[in-house]
Amino acid sequence: MTQPQFEAPFDATFLARLQKLHLCSRRIFSGRMHAQHVSRKLGAGMEFADYRPYAPGDDLRLLDWNLYGRVEKLYTKLYRVEEDRNLFFLVDVSASMAAERKKFDYARKLAAAVAYIGLYEMDRVFLMGFSQGITVTQPVLRGRKAVVEALYFLSRLKATGETDLVQTCRDFTKIHGSKEGMVLVVSDFLDLDGAVPAMDALFKFGFEVLALHVVTPRELRPDFLGEWRLADPEGGRPHAAHITRRLIARYRQEFTAHSTRLRRHLQARQGGYVRAVTSVPLEDMILKELRAGHLLA
Amino acid sequence: MRLFGLTPTEFTLLFSAAALLAVIIYLLAFRKRTAVVAADPIWRKIVGKRRTPYRKLLALLIQLLVLFLLSLALGDPRFLPARAKPPVSMALVVDVSASMSFTDGGGTRMNRALEFAAAVADAMGPRDRMTLMAMDDSCRPLLPYTSDPQEIRDALGDLKPTTVSEEAQPAVDFAASSLTGAGSGDDAVGRIVLVSDRFHAVRVPPRLELVQVAVGESTENLAVTAFDIRPRGGAARGSEVFLEVANYGRRSRKVRLSIHTREALLGEEILEVPGSEVVTRSYFLKPLETDRVMATITAARGGGPADGFVLDDRAFALTPERSTRRVVLVTSGNLYLEKALELNPSVELKVVAPERYRPAVLSRAQAVFFDGVCQPAPIPAVYFNPPGGSGCPFAYDLEVEFPVLLPLRGDHMVTRGITLIDVQVQQACRLLPEPGDVELLSDHGGPLIIARQKDSIRLLGIGFDVSKSDLPLRVAFPILLHNVLDWFLGEADIGGFNESGVGDLMELPAWVDPDEGIVNPVGDRVAPREVGGKLLLRPRQPGYYTAQRGSRRWVAPVNFYLEDESMPEGDRREAPGRLRWRGDQPPALVVAGFDKAEYPEPPLQWPVILLAIAWLLLFDWIFYVFRILF
Numbered sequence: 001m002t003q004p005q006f007e008a009p010f011d012a013t014f015l016a017r018l019q020k021l022h023l024c025s026r027r028i029f030s031g032r033m034h035a036q037h038v039s040r041k042l043g044a045g046m047e048f049a050d051y052r053p054y055a056p057g058d059d060l061r062l063l064d065w066n067l068y069g070r071v072e073k074l075y076t077k078l079y080r081v082e083e084d085r086n087l088f089f090l091v092d093v094s095a096s097m098a099a100e101r102k103k104f105d106y107a108r109k110l111a112a113a114v115a116y117i118g119l120y121e122m123d124r125v126f127l128m129g130f131s132q133g134i135t136v137t138q139p140v141l142r143g144r145k146a147v148v149e150a151l152y153f154l155s156r157l158k159a160t161g162e163t164d165l166v167q168t169c170r171d172f173t174k175i176h177g178s179k180e181g182m183v184l185v186v187s188d189f190l191d192l193d194g195a196v197p198a199m200d201a202l203f204k205f206g207f208e209v210l211a212l213h214v215v216t217p218r219e220l221r222p223d224f225l226g227e228w229r230l231a232d233p234e235g236g237r238p239h240a241a242h243i244t245r246r247l248i249a250r251y252r253q254e255f256t257a258h259s260t261r262l263r264r265h266l267q268a269r270q271g272g273y274v275r276a277v278t279s280v281p282l283e284d285m286i287l288k289e290l291r292a293g294h295l296l297a
Numbered sequence: 298m299r300l301f302g303l304t305p306t307e308f309t310l311l312f313s314a315a316a317l318l319a320v321i322i323y324l325l326a327f328r329k330r331t332a333v334v335a336a337d338p339i340w341r342k343i344v345g346k347r348r349t350p351y352r353k354l355l356a357l358l359i360q361l362l363v364l365f366l367l368s369l370a371l372g373d374p375r376f377l378p379a380r381a382k383p384p385v386s387m388a389l390v391v392d393v394s395a396s397m398s399f400t401d402g403g404g405t406r407m408n409r410a411l412e413f414a415a416a417v418a419d420a421m422g423p424r425d426r427m428t429l430m431a432m433d434d435s436c437r438p439l440l441p442y443t444s445d446p447q448e449i450r451d452a453l454g455d456l457k458p459t460t461v462s463e464e465a466q467p468a469v470d471f472a473a474s475s476l477t478g479a480g481s482g483d484d485a486v487g488r489i490v491l492v493s494d495r496f497h498a499v500r501v502p503p504r505l506e507l508v509q510v511a512v513g514e515s516t517e518n519l520a521v522t523a524f525d526i527r528p529r530g531g532a533a534r535g536s537e538v539f540l541e542v543a544n545y546g547r548r549s550r551k552v553r554l555s556i557h558t559r560e561a562l563l564g565e566e567i568l569e570v571p572g573s574e575v576v577t578r579s580y581f582l583k584p585l586e587t588d589r590v591m592a593t594i595t596a597a598r599g600g601g602p603a604d605g606f607v608l609d610d611r612a613f614a615l616t617p618e619r620s621t622r623r624v625v626l627v628t629s630g631n632l633y634l635e636k637a638l639e640l641n642p643s644v645e646l647k648v649v650a651p652e653r654y655r656p657a658v659l660s661r662a663q664a665v666f667f668d669g670v671c672q673p674a675p676i677p678a679v680y681f682n683p684p685g686g687s688g689c690p691f692a693y694d695l696e697v698e699f700p701v702l703l704p705l706r707g708d709h710m711v712t713r714g715i716t717l718i719d720v721q722v723q724q725a726c727r728l729l730p731e732p733g734d735v736e737l738l739s740d741h742g743g744p745l746i747i748a749r750q751k752d753s754i755r756l757l758g759i760g761f762d763v764s765k766s767d768l769p770l771r772v773a774f775p776i777l778l779h780n781v782l783d784w785f786l787g788e789a790d791i792g793g794f795n796e797s798g799v800g801d802l803m804e805l806p807a808w809v810d811p812d813e814g815i816v817n818p819v820g821d822r823v824a825p826r827e828v829g830g831k832l833l834l835r836p837r838q839p840g841y842y843t844a845q846r847g848s849r850r851w852v853a854p855v856n857f858y859l860e861d862e863s864m865p866e867g868d869r870r871e872a873p874g875r876l877r878w879r880g881d882q883p884p885a886l887v888v889a890g891f892d893k894a895e896y897p898e899p900p901l902q903w904p905v906i907l908l909a910i911a912w913l914l915l916f917d918w919i920f921y922v923f924r925i926l927f
Contacts, residue, residue, distance in 0.1 A: 099335035192338050219336050227353070229329040230344075232337035240329055241344045250343045255336060 014283055018113060019120050051075040086181025087118040087125045088207070090168065091157065092214075094131035096190050098159035099233040100216050103188070106278040107214040108154045111186045113286050114212075115150045119143060126176065127153050130168040131161030134175070162234040165191040165198035173205050182208045189213055189262055196265050203269045210272040210295055213259060217279045220255065222248050301423060302373030312368040316361055323357045359917045366910045370903040375423075384424030384485045386442065388472035389414055389449075392493035393456055394433045394463035395799075396862040399494065400605035401515035406494045407458045409512035413492055413878050418449035424485075428475060429453065432491075434461045434800055436468035438475065460608060461800045461837050462859045465497035473502050495867025496875050509875045511867075517546035518604045518865040519570060522858060524592045524612035528642060529581065536616050538580040540592050544570035545864050546604075551597040556580060558587045567597050588616045588852065589841060609863045613841060613854035621645050622782055623661055627654050628668035633769035634681070638666070640775055644782070664785045669762065677755045677785035682726070682762040691747065691758035693726035700725050700740035710784040711748055711757065712737055715773035722768075725761035748784075755785050798858040799839055805832040806844070806851050815844040818855070 054063060054074035062076045091111050097104040111127070118125045119141060127138035127150060138153040165187070172183070183202050189195045189211065202209045224243055231238040241247070263273035272295050276285055300308055334340055391414055397407040414429070421427055426442040429452050439452045469489055476487040488506040491497065494513040501507040523541035544550055549572050555565040563582060570576045582590070593611040594603045603610050626635060626648045638646050649658050651670045659665055665674050668681045671689030683691040705717045717738055727743030730736060733751075736744035745760040768774050797803040805825050809815060809832055814824040818840020825834040836842055839857040843850070861867070871877055 096335040096337075099333050103335070188335060190336055190338055192342070216335070219334075222334070224330075224332055227329045229331040230337055230340050231331055231333045232341075233333050233335060234337075236337070238331065239341065239344065241340065247343065251336075251339060254339050254343055258339065 015116065017283075017287060018116050048077060048079055050078045052078055085118075085121075085123040086176075086179050087115070087123045088172070088176060088181055088183040089115055089125065089127045090134075090172065090183060090185045090187070091127070091129050091154065092131070092163065092185075092187030093129040093135060093157050093159050094161050094163040094187075094190075095159055095233040095235070096163060096188055097214070100218065100278075102278045103214060103216050104157075104159050106276065106282065107186050107188075107212075108157060109282050110212055110214065110276055110285065111184070112151055112154050113282065114184060114290075115141075115154075116147050119147050119150065124181075125150060126181075128172070129157045130165075130171075131159075132164040133167045134171040135161070137175075163187070163191040163194075165189070165194040166201070169198040169201040173201060177205045180206060182210060184210045184212060186212045186214060188215060188219070189258070192258060195258075195262050199262070199266060199269075199271065203271070208271065209266060209269070211262060211266055211274070213262065213273065213275045215259075215275060215277055217277060220252070220277065222251060299424065300369075300372035300374050302371060303368075308368055308372045311371065312365055315364040315368060319357065319360050319364055323353070323360075356917065356920065359913060359920065363910055363913050363917070366906050366913070370906040370910070374902045374906070376902060384422065384426070385488050386476055386485045387417075387421075387425065387427045387488045387490055388430060388476050389417060389427055390430045390432050390436065390468050390472050390489060390491045391453075391456060392433075392463050392465075392491070393431045393458050394493075394862060395458060395460045395608050395857070395859060396463075396494050396606070396864075396867075398458040398606065398608065399513055399515055399518075399865065401513050405458070406513040407456070409878070409880070410492045410494075411453050411456060412880065413510060413512060414453050415446075415450055417490065418446040418453075421446055426485075430468065430472055430475075431456055432465065432468035432493075433459045433463050435464070436471040438471075459837065460839065460857065462862050463493065465491065465493070466499045469497075469499045469501055469507065473505055476505060495864075495869055496872075497868070507874055511869050511875070511877045513865075514879070515605050515865050517544075517548065517550065518606050518609070518863055519544050519546070519550055519552055519594055520606075520609035520857075520863040521592050521594060521612040522575065522609075522860070522863075523577075524614050524856065526582070526590055526614045526616050528617050535584050536582045538582055538590070538592075538614075539577070540579075540612065541575055541577045542568055542570055542594060543575045543863070544572055545866075547572040550603075552594040552603045553597050553600070554578070555593045555595065556582070557591055557593065558585065558589060559591075560587070563590070568594070582616070585616055588618075589854075590614050590616055604865075606863065606865065608839065609857045609859070611839070612856045613839065615852060615854055622786060623647070623663050624782070625649055625658055625662040625665045626668065627651055627665065627670050627672070629670075631668045631681075631764055633763055633774075634666065634668055637769065637775045637778055641779060641782070664782060675754070679757045679759065679781055681759050683728075683758055683760075690749070690751070690756055691760075692729045693760060694729050694743055696724060696726045697740065697742065698724050700742075700745065702745070703739050703741065706735070706737050709735060709737055709748060711746075711777065711780045713780050715776050715780070717768070717773060720766055720768050720771070722761045723765040728758050728760045757781055757784075797836060797853065797855050799836055799855055800859065801835070803834045803836055803842070803853060803855070805834055806849070807832065808846055808849055809844045809851070810846060813846075815842050815851075817842055 051064065051067070052075065054076045058076045062078075064075050064077050067073075067075050089111050091107060097107060115125050115127065122143060125141040125146065127141065128134050129136040136157065138149070141150055185199075191198070199209055199211070222243070225245065225248075226243060228241055228243050229238045230241050259275060265271075266273045274290055274295060276289070280289065303311065391410050393407070397405065397410060399406045418427060421444060423444065426444050427449060428442045429439040429449055431437045431439060439455070440448060443449065469491065472489045476489065486506060487504060488508060489501055491499070491507065491509045493509070493511060495511055496509045499507065520543050521540060522543045523539065525539050526536050527539070528536050538556060540554075542552070542554060549569060551567055551569045553565055554568045556563045563585075564580060566578070568576055568578070591611055591613050595601065595610070596603050620643050622641075622643050623645045624638060624647070626638060626646060627650075628634060628648065629651055635646070635648060638644050647658075647662070654670065654672060656675070659674060659676055662676060665676055665678045666681070667674075667678060667683070669684065671680055671683040671686060671691065673688045673690065680689070680691050683689055683693065685692045700722060702718055702720060702722075705712050705715070722745075725740075725745050727740070727745065728747050730744055730747055731749065733749070734744075735748040736746070737748055738744070738746035747758045749756045749758070763769050763774070768777075805815065809825065811825055811827055811832060814822040815834065817823050817836065818838045823834065825832040827833075834842070836855040839855055842853045842855055845851070857863075869877060
């Protein structure tokens with residue numbers, strides 16, 4: 001399959017607007033290095049977190065003298081430390097992503113945009129491609145200058161193979177299970193039986209999971225009727241089907257049920273879900289849809 | 298139900314072609330397009346094992362049904378009443394022979410026959426088919442089988458009576474074979490209707506019906522049935538006319554008989570010819586400047602036609618050129634032979650006794666007859682009962698008594714017009730033939746009469762003594778001698794059939810140019826046929842046929858000596874399958890037992906079929922929508 005052009009996906013104006021965005025996290029993770037995200041670690045940060053009884057050795061600058069005046073007990077003020085954050089991008093590179101030319105391109109641009117935001121916020125960005133497991137990985141990227149490497153990595157991805165989300169998450173947790181952070185899964189989630197268990201596996205390891213469900217208008221509303229031979233881009237024997245409007249209605253119902261099931265499952269576990277329809281311009285998707293889904297702020 | 302717009306073959310071909318097209322389109326449409334769908338797992342989940350081929354098959358069946366009905370509608374189907382009579386395929390054979398030009402009543406028999414044929418055509422039913430054939434001495438189809446009366450009427454307008462006789466059985470056989478391939482369906486009745494002025498004894502195959510219809514009412518006709526001229530014998534000049542007038546009617550009739558040339562009347566006589574009798578006359582004619590003499594009968598008063606059939610009222614003849622044939626008879630005394638030769642007015646006979654015979658005797662002779670003597674001769678010679686010996690051209694094998702004669706070979710000039718099969722011969726000797734000899738008469742053991750041509754000299758050997766047979770007592774004897782002289786002198790080679798009747802085969806002189814042809818009595822040129830090295834012509838007009846090339850000139854009279862055609866009535870006895878028509882409506886038997894009053898026009902069915910097609914198309918559309926939706 002020919003690879004779409006993936007050179008210079010964003011213009012300067014768009015990048016400037018991306019820089020103003022902030023990747024929201026519903027949870028707080030502990031990081032290693034100073035960054036713009038609050039950490040679970042309490043220390044010399046800017047954001048007040050809590051009090052604790054004074055213990056010998058505490059920094060006397062952190063004693064809350066006002067409180068001492070009221071209750072005549074010494075309390076030390078605790079602040080959250082602003083640290084960096086792990087952003088794991090799992091980009092679906094299975095063959096189904098390339099069934100339509102625009103779909104894979106759109107997914108990679110979406111991942112690139114969010115990665116750009118993370119890198120701008122000095123997060124550690126892990127880029128991985130997956131199909132039947134994690135097939136390609138990029139060493140951790142950090143800092144704004146790593147954007148070029150991120151784009152280069154994404155542009156070299158090739159869509160092939162079948163989708164196996166469970167195996168992918170198994171591979172992921174083997175490698176990064178000991179870490180904390182946010183996992184952004186950019187996929188069409190056409191592993192019907194594996195999508196929810198795979199997300200559960202990530203939740204089990206304490207990751208915050210954000211699902212970017214990339215779909216095309218044709219997947220949402222098929223426009224072909226009559227006798228067709230339906231071919232799975234991920235392989236398998238084509239099968240004949242007489243496509244009727246009634247069947248299409250059933251398809252849409254099934255597709256919606258799958259999406260809804262995934263969304264509800266993620267939201268129930270403080271995860272995030274956004275459906276990225278490729279017909280929506282990427283800027284609108286980033287600046288409106290992701291913000292509306294409270295993934296970006 | 299029966300198709301009126303298409304034959305079963307045409308309907309089958311039409312529907313097959315349309316059905317084939319529909320099936321091809323169906324098969325092409327059955328080749329599914331391929332769509333690559335990323336959401337194939339969802340599709341597989343909802344499609345499962347659903348298969349819908351029966352829906353398309355049902356659609357194909359509907360389309361085929363529509364095509365079938367459409368083809369049916371094009372075929373103009375009609376539902377026939379259950380009691381409908383079977384259709385008839387009819388071969389209407391119309392006699393156009395000479396007798397159809399008989400005038401009776403207000404018109405000719407031909408006109409009556411055409412009226413009848415037209416009435417039959419008008420009475421045809423929608424399922425009946427008819428062809429038209431003209432019958433004289435051959436049978437000619439005039440148009441293919443049709444149900445269109447106007448087409449038949451148009452073809453009838455071209456029919457004219459000819460001047461030859463009819464041959465009914467071959468015509469009926471031809472019509473029967475035509476009906477075999479008419480293809481009007483299994484229930485059709487094959488019927489031959491023979492329209493003539495008389496009934497014919499003909500047979501048809503058992504599966505066919507034959508109806509004979511006779512038109513015409515006249516019962517009177519007189520004809521010149523014989524007319525010949527010969528030069529007067531001896532020293533007398535002029536010629537002698539012999540003629541015969543026959544009355545084929547029942548009543549005695551008076552007619553005016555005229556002997557005339559083209560320019561002048563030579564003589565006339567009022568003849569009273571009793572009914573069914575023949576009157577003969579002979580007249581002497583003075584020498585004439587022309588060689589063409591005609592005999593005509595007309596009404597005794599007024600000079601009009603003698604009867605309603607004028608073709609046989611005139612006969613044609615040529616005055617023969619007087620020629621003297623010098624013949625030597627070498628005999629010891631045979632009056633049978635001598636007198637028979639003397640009877641021929643053109644023979645100048647010289648009788649020589651055998652002991653006085655010298656070759657010099659033959660110096661001025663054109664032919665010699667040897668009777669019991671055998672000498673070599675430098676001129677054509679006949680040897681009666683040749684004794685053999687050296688110098689004798691004929692040798693004999695052995696003598697037989699009362700031989701049983703085999704039929705005479707009839708295609709030789711010598712045996713023309715005679716038969717010798719019952720001649721009694723007391724004693725004969727079988728001649729020894731040589732290569733090239735023609736055996737004219739023989740018994741079971743060998744030839745008795747041999748014709749030979751050697752070094753351009755013609756010889757005839759007769760292996761018996763005429764005085765020891767009854768041959769001299771027969772009419773055939775002088776004819777035989779006459780034929781021999783004709784053959785010897787080469788006069789029989791040309792115009793051997795100079796006096797011919799219409800329809801007879803006439804041999805033309807060899808010098809006639811076949812491409813130029815000869816001129817018939819009405820002035821048209823007709824081309825003879827070359828058969829076996831001879832130029833033959835079958836004349837179809839009474840009168841004089843002429844040919845000319847350089848200084849050579851040939852004239853042959855052709856007479857209407859067709860007795861069957863001259864008979865005014867013929868066989869008109871009515872019987873089953875035989876009907877006489879006198880101008881009333883066509884009998885039901887003739888017109889296929891078809892009565893329009895009993896047989897209402899079947900209603901048109903194609904509008905109903907088109908309505909059914911519309912309903913089917915609507916159903917097909919609904920079914921299509923159903924297929925798309927569900």
